[in-house]
Amino acid sequence: MADQPRINRMIRVREVRTIGPDGTQLGILPIERALAMAEEMDMDLVEVAPQARPPVCKIMDYGRFKYHQAKKAQEARKRQVQTQVKEVKVRPKTDEHDFQVKLKKVREFLADGHKVKVTVMFRGREVTLPERGLQQLQKMLENLGDDVRVEHPPRMEGRNMFMLLAPVSRSAKKS
Missing domain, CATH: 3.30.110.10 (Translation initiation factor 3 (IF-3), C-terminal domain)
Incomplete structure (x- = not known):
């Protein structure tokens, strides 16, 4: 679980730097407002940079995000040279x-x-x-x-x- 980003209610900070689904900066918002915006758009609030102050969160479809990450990892494994x-x-x-x-x-x-x-x-x-x-x-x-x-x-x-x-x-x- 440590290698997966925190999403929605798992994010436990007061305010976050929020990025919209199209990549636009929405500014530093209270966590409740950012969560409400994500729910309005029927998407998830995903913490993409937890080490930043305040943490950076993006509004996105988390299921699609995980799918694309799995595909990238699969492609990277495919390109690795297997020496025997x-x-x-x-x-x-x-x-x-x-x-x-x-x-x-x-x-x-x-x-x-x-x-x-x-x-x-x-x-x-x-x-x-x-x-x-x-x-x-x-x-x-x-x-x-x-x-x-x-x-x-x-x-x-x-x-x-x-x-x-x-x-x-x-x-x-x-x-």
Whole structure:
């Protein structure tokens, strides 16, 4: 309730700066007179600036006001960019052609604005040679060039070695 404006009889001050439904200033009025004006117009008195002295209230249709605010919030959520973490897995012995296919996929994910987790999976005794996995990750970074930013450098976790990559922002590329 704290994030919603006070309306009609919930406004508990002596006088308010009143704005008409068309946006015209009606001046500083006693609360009872402002409420009477709103009722005459079959509208609500809505407190739009409670921190002001005296508080600013507007005569409006509160139901319509809430509807438009909900629509604005929905549009704002729609415009937000959803970044996902995509994962590409390779092995220490991944062949050159397979590596290039994985590299192409990583580039696609980065171009779409997603973060990419590149994982090197070790099987059996391969885990004793982590430097081969590190070579694969370094090779991936060299091939990607300046289009990528390393968020988490390569590190081992169990039988896997991984690093997290993020696309370089457009504004950072220009400078």
